[in-house]
Amino acid sequence: MNNPATHKRAEIHEHRRASSSIGVRGFTLVELVIVIALTGVIAAGLMVFFIPATNSYFDARRRAGLTDNADTALRRMARDIRMAVPNSIRSPSNHCFELLPTITGGRYRLASDVTNDAATCTTATCSMPLDTSQPSTGFDVLSPMSTLPAVGDWVVIGNQNPNDVYAGTTRAAITAIASSPQATFGQQRLSFNAHQFPLGYAGGRFSIVANNGNAPAVFYVCEGADGTVDAQGNGKGTLYRLHHGFTPAYPTACPATADAAVVTRNVRSCNFVYNPTIGSTQQRGFVWMQLDLSDSNETVSLSFGAHVDNVP
Structure with a gap:
């Protein structure tokens, strides 16, 4: 017996089942392959534009880093050169040079x-001038010193030849620092x-x-920089700053760099040239410094010149 209500419900159920089947229908394998292929083509096209821009960004970043490192190294060397004891620069090679940095200075009573x-x-209560005609044990400092020295530091006077200060001819170790007996005598008294x-x-x-722990002299040494790069395109050399003791004889070669402080790495080549007698009066020297740094085949070259006051 056909029941109209039952038949109607069956039609509704069949309609819902058909609608549900249509709603969950996904992509076919062919459609997915086409989508993947199109996505790959679009990505490849975009990479043609993005890869050069990305590489250019990283190249510029490497160049900026190299420039900053080279500039910092050159300025640090120039600062030591300008503050060096007159006539204390010694250069055994175009890859290194030695100097004696100062911490302060001034004028003494004549x-x-x-x-x-x-x-x-008495000797303790009189003014104390420095008499270069005979051995002296101290003097009154007339001008203010930017940094007060310590016992054990070295006072250098009248250095006219590079080896003199290293040999000890023009320097003496400070044994005492005190105020002058009277303000009219000077600022301090060095003994x-x-x-x-x-x-x-x-x-x-x-x-x-x-004194710096009995290592007052400084050597800048550019080691391993032969003008070439390694397999990654990096400079193979390193610039070091080395503290060491007094060496009386003029150095004939760059010293070993064990335990030396690193100033900068990735040095491809370097060149240091010192002229101690530039100018008509021969009282001014000049140091020419050049550094070439390389990182991943990116290279920067910076040069810097520093004047040297060789008037003792």
């Missing part, structure tokens, strides 16, 4: 204070063991070199 010295004053400074020097100037 003659006794005849106005303020008492008639009965040291009896030392004969260069005869006849009347410039009145002195420099102070820090």
Whole structure:
């Protein structure tokens, strides 16, 4: 017996089942392959434009880093050169040079204070000039010092030849630092063991070199920079800053760099040229410095010149 209500419900159920089947129908394998292929083509086309831009960005970033490293290294060397003891630069090779940095300096008393010295004053209470005609044990400092020296630091006076200060002819170790007995005598009084400074020097100037753990001298050494790069396109050399003790004889080669501080890496080539007698008066020197740094086949080359005051 056909029941109209039952038949109607069956039609509705069949319609819902058909609608549900249509709603869950997905992509066919062919459609997916086509979509993947089109996506690949579009991505490949976009990469043609994006890869050069990306490479250019990283290349520019490497060049900027190399430029900053080279500039910082050159400026650091130039600062030490300008603050060096007069005539203390020694250059055994175009890959290295030595100098003696100062921490401060000033003017010393050249003659006794005849106005303020008492008639009965003693060595401790009189003014103390430096007499270069005989061994001296100290002097009054007339000008303010930007940095006060310490016991053990070196006072350098009248250095006219590169080897003199290293050999000890023009330097003496400070044994005491005190205020002058009277304000009219000077700012401070520096004492040291009896030392004969260069005869006849009347410039009145002195420099102070820090003891720095008995390693006051500085060597800048460019090691391993042969003008080539490694398999990754990086410079194979390294620039070092080395502290060491006094060496009386003029160095004949760059020293070993064990335990030296690294100034910059990736050095492809370097060149240091020192002219101690530039100018008509031969009282000014000049150091020419060039660094070539390479990173991933990107290379920058910077040059810098620093004037040297060789007037003691």
